[in-house]
Amino acid sequence: MVIGIPKEIKEGERRVGMRPSGVRLLVSDGHHVIVEEGAGRLSGISDGEFKEAGAEVVPSAEEVWGRADMIVKVKEPQPSEYGFLREGLILFAYLHLAAAPELAWKLAEGGVTAIAYETVELEDGSLPLLTPMSEIAGRMAVQIGARLLESDGGEGVLLGGIPGVPPANVVILGAGTVGSNAARIAVGMGANVSVLDVDARKLRHLEDVLHGRLLTLNSTPDNVKRAVLEADLVIGCVHRVGERASVLVDEETVGSMKDGAAVIDVAVDQGGCVETSRPTTHSSPTYVVHGVVHYGVPNMPAAVPRTSTPALTDVTLPYVRKIANMGIHRALEEDDSLRRGLNVHEGSIVHPGVASSVGNGR
Numbered sequence: 001m002v003i004g005i006p007k008e009i010k011e012g013e014r015r016v017g018m019r020p021s022g023v024r025l026l027v028s029d030g031h032h033v034i035v036e037e038g039a040g041r042l043s044g045i046s047d048g049e050f051k052e053a054g055a056e057v058v059p060s061a062e063e064v065w066g067r068a069d070m071i072v073k074v075k076e077p078q079p080s081e082y083g084f085l086r087e088g089l090i091l092f093a094y095l096h097l098a099a100a101p102e103l104a105w106k107l108a109e110g111g112v113t114a115i116a117y118e119t120v121e122l123e124d125g126s127l128p129l130l131t132p133m134s135e136i137a138g139r140m141a142v143q144i145g146a147r148l149l150e151s152d153g154g155e156g157v158l159l160g161g162i163p164g165v166p167p168a169n170v171v172i173l174g175a176g177t178v179g180s181n182a183a184r185i186a187v188g189m190g191a192n193v194s195v196l197d198v199d200a201r202k203l204r205h206l207e208d209v210l211h212g213r214l215l216t217l218n219s220t221p222d223n224v225k226r227a228v229l230e231a232d233l234v235i236g237c238v239h240r241v242g243e244r245a246s247v248l249v250d251e252e253t254v255g256s257m258k259d260g261a262a263v264i265d266v267a268v269d270q271g272g273c274v275e276t277s278r279p280t281t282h283s284s285p286t287y288v289v290h291g292v293v294h295y296g297v298p299n300m301p302a303a304v305p306r307t308s309t310p311a312l313t314d315v316t317l318p319y320v321r322k323i324a325n326m327g328i329h330r331a332l333e334e335d336d337s338l339r340r341g342l343n344v345h346e347g348s349i350v351h352p353g354v355a356s357s358v359g360n361g362r
C-alpha cells in the first residue's frame with residue numbers, strides 16, 4: 001500500500017501524522033510511504049530523517065494525495081484540500097464531522113473511506129486515539145486559563161491565590177479525560193475546583209485520586225448555572241462520541257458571569273458546550289462576549305508539537321499498520337474498534353452519532 005503523509009495546513013497546526021519510526025516500520029512491512037516536504041519541520045523532524053527511515057519525500061501536497069492509497073494526517077481536510085478527495089481513498093485523521101457537515105458530505109460524495117481518530121472506540125467505551133490529545137488539552141486548558149485571568153483583559157486574579165487572598169474558582173464541565181486532567185492541574189495550582197458530570201463514577205474517582213480544593217457536583221442545569229456564575233474560569237469538556245456537544249451554558253448565563261472571567265471551551269471542535277463559543281485560531285485565540293474572555297482553539301495540542309506528535313503517532317501507528325497490512329475491508333471486519341471509528345464509507349455517512357448530527361444532506 002502507498003501511505004501519504006501531507007503537511008498540515010490548518011491554521012496553527014504544527015503536528016505531523018507520522019514519525020520516522022513509524023515510517024521505518026511500514027517500509028519494513030513492504031509498504032511505500034510518501035511524505036510532503038517540510039511536513040515534520042514544526043515538530044522538529046527534518047526531511048532527512050524521513051528519508052533515512054525509508055520515505056520518499058516529494059515537493060507537493062498534490063503528489064502526496066494523488067499517489068496515496070491511504071492518507072494519514074492529524075486534522076481534517078481543509079477546503080483547499082477538498083479537490084484531492086476521490087473514490088477509493090482511505091483517510092485516517094481527526095475529523096470531528098458532527099461540527100463539519102459540509103466536509104462530511106464532501107467525503108461521502110467523493111467516495112472516500114474516512115476513519116476518525118476520535119471515534120475509534122474500544123469495547124469498554126474508551127477512545128485510545130483521542131485520549132492522549134485530551135490529556136494534553138486538559139492540562140493546557142488550565143495553563144491558558146491562568147494567563148487569561150491576568151489583568152490584560154481578564155479579572156487580574158492569580159489562579160492559586162496566596163496566603164490571605166483567596167484563589168480563583170475553576171469550574172470544569174465534564175469529568176472525562178479532558179476534565180480529569182484539567183482538574184489535576186487546577187488543584188495542583190491551588191485553585192478552588194468544581195467538577196460537574198452526570199456520571200457519579202467519574203466524580204467518585206476524581207475525589208478518590210485528588211486531594212485539595214475539589215468539589216464534585218451532579219451536572220444538573222441548576223448546579224451548572226450556580227457554579228458558572230461563581231466561576232473565574234470555566235473549562236468546557238463535554239464529549240459524546242461522534243455527536244455534537246450538548247450546550248450546558250446558555251448566553252444568558254454568560255451575560256451574568258463576572259466581568260473578566262474566562263471560558264475555555266475544549267468541546268468547540270464538536271460544536272462547543274457554551275452557547276457563546278465559536279472556533280478561534282492559535283494566532284487569534286480569544287474574543288470577548290458580555291465581558292467574558294472566550295478561548296475556542298479546536299487544535300490546542302498543536303501548540304506543543306514535540307509532545308503531541310509522538311503521543312499521537314505512537315497510538316495511531318498500530319491501526320495504520322493493520323489497515324496497510326490487511327487492507328481496509330479485512331481490517332474493518334476483524335477490528336471492532338476500527339469499525340466503530342468508520343465515519344464515511346461507500347458514499348454514505350455510517351457512524352450513527354455523525355449521521356444524527358449532520359442530517360441527510362445539505
